[in-house]
Amino acid sequence: MKKEVPRLAKKLRMLRSELRLTQKEVADRASVTESAYRAYELGDRNPKPEVLTRIAAALEVRPEYLSAPVFENRHEFVYAVLDCEDLFGYTARDFDGIAAIAPSCDSKAHFFEEFVRDWSEVRKKLDDCEIDEKEYVEWKRTYDSGV
Numbered sequence: 001m002k003k004e005v006p007r008l009a010k011k012l013r014m015l016r017s018e019l020r021l022t023q024k025e026v027a028d029r030a031s032v033t034e035s036a037y038r039a040y041e042l043g044d045r046n047p048k049p050e051v052l053t054r055i056a057a058a059l060e061v062r063p064e065y066l067s068a069p070v071f072e073n074r075h076e077f078v079y080a081v082l083d084c085e086d087l088f089g090y091t092a093r094d095f096d097g098i099a100a101i102a103p104s105c106d107s108k109a110h111f112f113e114e115f116v117r118d119w120s121e122v123r124k125k126l127d128d129c130e131i132d133e134k135e136y137v138e139w140k141r142t143y144d145s146g147v
Contacts, residue, residue: 007070009043015059015141016041029058061141088112118143 016026027037031054032047039045040055047055049067056063071077081101084090090112093102103110126136 006043006046008046008066009041011066012037012041012055012059015061019059026055026058030054062144065141084112115143 012026016023021029023038023041024034027034030037030051032051036045036047036051037055040047049063052066053063056066059066069080071080084101085104088111089104089106090101091104093100095102101112103113122131122136122139125131126133131139
């Protein structure tokens with residue numbers, strides 16, 4: 001039976017390939033051994049947070065892009081969304097029959113609103129053919145709202 005390759009391993013391989021780098025080049029840039037990097041890319045090992053940060057820099061993406069949570073099913077995603085209420089004050093709202101996630105009355109975490117506005121603008125540019133799919137994917141990989 002074939003082993004399922006973790007999402008991080010797939011991202012590492014894809015990014016390295018797009019940059020036309022060898023595993024050794026990424027390893028050197030990230031100050032890790034080539035064998036350690038190879039193990040990360042194969043999904044045999046997971047890098048420590050500080051190593052992941054160096055690998056992200058070597059691959060020219062934000063560390064969060066590489067460490068984003070992986071949801072195995074819809075239930076895991078739903079519980080992650082529910083955690084946002086406790087963590088950041090966002091909750092479910094109904095706006096004229098349209099379900100949405102919005103800040104609660106006492107929420108001070110308005111970063112999500114800024115993110116959704118930014119995402120909407122970039123997505124509209126893609127839909128209007130002002131940017132191509134590659135530029136859209138690049139935006140997603142490097143998004144930084146300043147938080």
